[in-house]
Amino acid sequence: MKKGLPAHFKDYRHVWVFIELERGHVHPVSFELLGEGRKLADKLGVQLAGVVLGPPGEATWFAIAEAFAYGADLAYIVETPLLADYRNEPFTKALTDLVATHKPEILLLGATTLGRDLAGSVATTLLTGLTADCTELDVDADGSLAATRPTFGGSLLCTIYTLNCRPQMATVRPRVMAMPQRGNNQVGRVVQHEVPMVEEEIVTKVLGFLSDGQSAKANLAYADVVVAGGLGLGAAENLKLVKNLARAIGAEYGCSRPLVQKGWMPADRQIGQTGKTIRPKLYIAAGISGAIQHRVGVEGADLIIAINTDRNAPIFDFAHLGAVTDAIRFLPSLTELFTHRLSPHSRDKLAN
C-alpha cells in the first residue's frame, strides 16, 4: 500500500474537516471543505467527520447539525466555555488531543485567520506536514493526499504530498472550492471528547471584540457581483468610478494588489493570490491588466468582464467579454446605462 509509511501511522483513517465556529457563526468555508472532504472520503472508502470546538450551547450543536446536512458521516465535538472566543492555546490543545486520540488520515481547515493560526500550531505540535492555500485536493493511486497549490505568486502550480507523517493536513481559502448542495440530514453519530483544561492555565485573555458590522468591511468573497479597479484607473480619486458602478448594480468593490501597495484601498479589499478569492456571478475588472496573481483570485467567477485599453493585456486571456477602452472615460457611461436599464425593474419591485 503506502510506501514507507511507518506501521503506527497505518491506524490513521478517515477524513476530517475542522468546522470553524467563531462567536456562534459557522464560516461558510467549512461547508466548502465538507464538499471537498466528501469526495476524498468516498475515493478512500472512509468516513467524513466534522470537528466542532465550541462553548456549550445551541450554536455549537447547530454547527454539528449543519456538518451533517453538508455531508459529514460523524462529528467530533469538544464543548467547553474555554472555546467561546478563539484563542490559540485552548483550540490547539483541543484539536491536537482529538487528532492524537482518534487519528484522522486527512485534516482540512479553512485558510482564514483562525484556520491558519490554528493549523500551524497543530501541525508543528504533531510534527506533520501542512500544505497552505490548496486549490485542488485529490487522492492518488496509493491513497496519498495530493494537494495542489499556487506557487511563486500564482505563476505556477505545484502538487505536494505529505510523506511518512500523519495526519496529512491542508488549508483551503474561502471560495476556492464550490459550495456543495445542502442535504436534509441533520443527525448522525456524535463523538464527544473531553479535554482537561481550566481557564487559569490559559495565559491569553480576550478583552474585547469589535465587529466590522454589516457594511464597514467588504464581504467580497461571498458577493454575487463584484467590480474592481486596477492601476489603469491612474489615480486614487478615480476609484470613485468603481464605487459608483458598484453602488448602481448592488455590487461589492475591490482592487488589484498594486492599489493596496499604493495605499489607495485597504488590504481587505484586495482580490487575488495574496488577497481574497472571489466567486461571483458577475465580475467587472476595470483597468486591471490581469497578472497571474489576480487571475488566481477571480477564475471561479461565472462571467468575467474586462475593461482595458491594452487589447493584449493578459486579462483578456481569461475574461469572457471585454471592452478595449479607457476605464476612466467608460465607467461613468456604463454606470449611467446600467442605472437606466435597471431602474424600471426596481420600480416594479417596489410597486409590488
Next chain:
Amino acid sequence: MHIVICIKQVPDSAQIRVHPVTNTIMRQGVPTIINPYDLFALEEALGLRDSHGGEVTVLTMGPPMAEDALRKALTYGADRAVLLTDRYFAGSDTLATSFALSHAIAKIGESFGTPDIVFTGKQTIDGDTAQVGPGIAKRLDLLQLTYVAKIASIDLNAREITVERRSEGGTQTLKSKLPCLVTMLEGTNEIRRGSLDDALRAARSQIVKWSAADAGIEDLTKCGLRGSPTVVKRVFAPPERAEKAEQIDTTEKTPRDLADELIAGIFSRQPGLENELAFNGGA
C-alpha cells in the same frame, strides 16, 4: 527589552516571469527585496525599542546572498544581524524552517539575551503560507499572537502585552504575557528611512553568520529536505483557457454605445442576472 525579528529575502514577485516553453521560473534579473510584511514587523520592533529601550536583533535563514537583506535591515536601524546559512537547510518546508529558526532564536537568546518578543511578518509573498510564525512559536513554547494590526501596550514590569488582532469579521483585543511571538499585518505603519548614522554603521557592521552546528542543531535529519514532511511532487503551469475574451471594439463608438453593447453582452450570457441586479441596486 530584546526583540528578535525574522525576515526573509524574497524575489520581487511582481517581476517574476515564467519561461513560456520550459515552465520554469526565470529568476535572472529579478530583484530581491525584504518580504514586505516583514518590514512592517521591523518598523514595529524598532518603534518599541525606541520607546521602551533595548535592542533589536534581525535574523534570516537563507543563502549567503541573504546578507544583503540583513544589511538593509541594519540601515533601517536594527542593532544586530544574524544569518543562518548552511547547505543542510536547502529544501526546507515550513516545519523544517521553523525547526532551524527556533534553534537560531534560542542561540540568540543565549548569546545576546533572551528575547521578550519574536516578530515575523504575517506571511511571505513567495511562500504565502503564514505557517512559519506559528511553527516557531510552538517550537519555542511561546504564546502566539498572529495577524496583529497594532500593539496597544506593553508593560515590561508586569510582563504583559495587549494587541489588536484581525480576525474574520472584526478585531479582537487580546491580553497576553511576554515572551511571545507576534506576526504583523500589512499597512500598519510606514517603514522609517534609516539615518545616515545607521547607514554608516550598517556598512561597517559584522553580520553574525551561523551554520547549523553554530546554532546548536545536532539532529540534521530534521533540517532541509530530509526534515520536511511535505514534498513537492510536480510543478506545472496553470492550464490555459481555451477561448480568449470576445473583445468589443471601440473604434468609432461613443462610450454610450459601447456601454449599451457591453450590457447587452452581459445579459445575453447570464439572462438571470438582470433581475438580480435590479433587485440589489439599480435604483
